[in-house]
Amino acid sequence: MASLGELERTLMDRLWAAPGPVSATELQQQLADRGLALTTVHTVLSRLEQKGFLVHDERRPRRFTPRATREAHAAELMHEVLGQAGDRQAALARFVGSVDAEDAAMLRALLAGGDGAGSDAAGAR
Amino acid sequence: MLPATALALGVLAALLAWPVPAALARARWPRRDPLAALVCWQAIGLAGGLSIIGALLVHGLAPWGHSLPEAWWHWVTWQPSTEPVRGDHWVAQTLAAVLAVELLGVLALSGVRTARTRRRHRALLELLVRPGESAAEETLLLDHPAPVAFCIPGARPLLVLSSGMVAELDGAQLDAVVAHERAHLREHHHLLLLPFVAWRAALPVLPAADRAHDGVRDLVEMRADDVALRSLSGPDPRRTLAVAIVAAAGGAGGQVPDGALAVTGGPVAVRVRRLLAPADPLPARARWAALSSAVALLFVPTLLLLLPAVV
Numbered sequence: 413m414a415s416l417g418e419l420e421r422t423l424m425d426r427l428w429a430a431p432g433p434v435s436a437t438e439l440q441q442q443l444a445d446r447g448l449a450l451t452t453v454h455t456v457l458s459r460l461e462q463k464g465f466l467v468h469d470e471r472r473p474r475r476f477t478p479r480a481t482r483e484a485h486a487a488e489l490m491h492e493v494l495g496q497a498g499d500r501q502a503a504l505a506r507f508v509g510s511v512d513a514e515d516a517a518m519l520r521a522l523l524a525g526g527d528g529a530g531s532d533a534a535g536a537r
Numbered sequence: 538m539l540p541a542t543a544l545a546l547g548v549l550a551a552l553l554a555w556p557v558p559a560a561l562a563r564a565r566w567p568r569r570d571p572l573a574a575l576v577c578w579q580a581i582g583l584a585g586g587l588s589i590i591g592a593l594l595v596h597g598l599a600p601w602g603h604s605l606p607e608a609w610w611h612w613v614t615w616q617p618s619t620e621p622v623r624g625d626h627w628v629a630q631t632l633a634a635v636l637a638v639e640l641l642g643v644l645a646l647s648g649v650r651t652a653r654t655r656r657r658h659r660a661l662l663e664l665l666v667r668p669g670e671s672a673a674e675e676t677l678l679l680d681h682p683a684p685v686a687f688c689i690p691g692a693r694p695l696l697v698l699s700s701g702m703v704a705e706l707d708g709a710q711l712d713a714v715v716a717h718e719r720a721h722l723r724e725h726h727h728l729l730l731l732p733f734v735a736w737r738a739a740l741p742v743l744p745a746a747d748r749a750h751d752g753v754r755d756l757v758e759m760r761a762d763d764v765a766l767r768s769l770s771g772p773d774p775r776r777t778l779a780v781a782i783v784a785a786a787g788g789a790g791g792q793v794p795d796g797a798l799a800v801t802g803g804p805v806a807v808r809v810r811r812l813l814a815p816a817d818p819l820p821a822r823a824r825w826a827a828l829s830s831a832v833a834l835l836f837v838p839t840l841l842l843l844l845p846a847v848v
Contacts, residue, residue: 417663420663420664421663421664421667424664463657463660465660465664482665485661485664485665486665486679486680486681488661489658489661489662489665489679490679490681490683490685490699492654492658493685493687494683494685503651503654503655503658503689504655504658504687504688504689504690505687505688505690505718505721505722505726505727505757505761506685506686506687507685507686507687507714507717507718507781507782507785508758508782508785508786508805508808509786509804509805510785510786510787511786511787511803511805515786515803515805515806516783516786516787518806519782519783519786519787519805519806519809520783520787522779522783522806522809522810522813523779523780523783523809523813
């Protein structure tokens, strides 16, 4: 039995690959080799919709479309990681913040043994 | 009457609101012992909140008794005050209540908001990244050209490396990055930072809140560097980690953080310098002095609040 996260990824992959909106029945047929029950497909779809990854139209039966492309989601995540919103600082711990070109050059000079490399030891009490 | 206690607490609150954080932010010893300095910052934050709310409370409840526990009991059980109650007593009570509710409320709100952001990040990651693509089981590889590494703390922590980071660094440097992020997760650094993020939002007019936040933010990075070094092998782990830091800082598309960067390159340069040219660790005696000051800082307001007033 595949995990929910795995099913969510599989369904999203199908929806991203599809040329247009797809209904739950069509998804179930596409994944026939996995033997998913239609209720399972519906459960996963509604979870994805709750998380804001899907929208559905008003037809009968409902057809689902991804809210954004995979690339857009990746860009959204990276934008938040690279951005400096106050909440973000507490939400995740980034290895190092980015610096501007001038400071980047200064850091490379430090590595090369340039100015100031010894100042911490020298200036410490 | 409780005036001496209220006055002492007020003086302590004033010290903790301005000169003490300013001195600790300026001092150079914290980068030699980030852990002791982190303990000091936590004590300053807690003692500061305790003493300002305590000072207001002690003054506001003065007409009801000779010590705060006694006065508080008389007040909550609706007993008549033993001395006439003036307007400033009511003002102090109200301020104490407002401040307590604000500090705790903002902390709770910040915690909830942070948890929601983490949940969204985690959901996005689970959708975009298949687990098990890289060697370490909990490390996710995100397809993006910018060299970025981060971890999402919580019950199910996630450690994320971007493909740009993997392309930029060699194996030993990647190990250093992962060890640094693991140190954040293992020592729960996000919990040390959370109150300072919250209180900076709650007290935007107080420069100490800014200083304390920046101090703690930079110190947890130094602490994670120190912990990472212990688990790294190789000929020169300090240099390996420094190279990784410089590569990751310089290559993220020229984004500039909002924090004021000093001419010396700010906190990143401090991290690189202390890796390349480490200062001696703090002597044991100095470390104990720092830690016992932190404990004393918490004891003083607590005792002042609990002991009968000295008039």
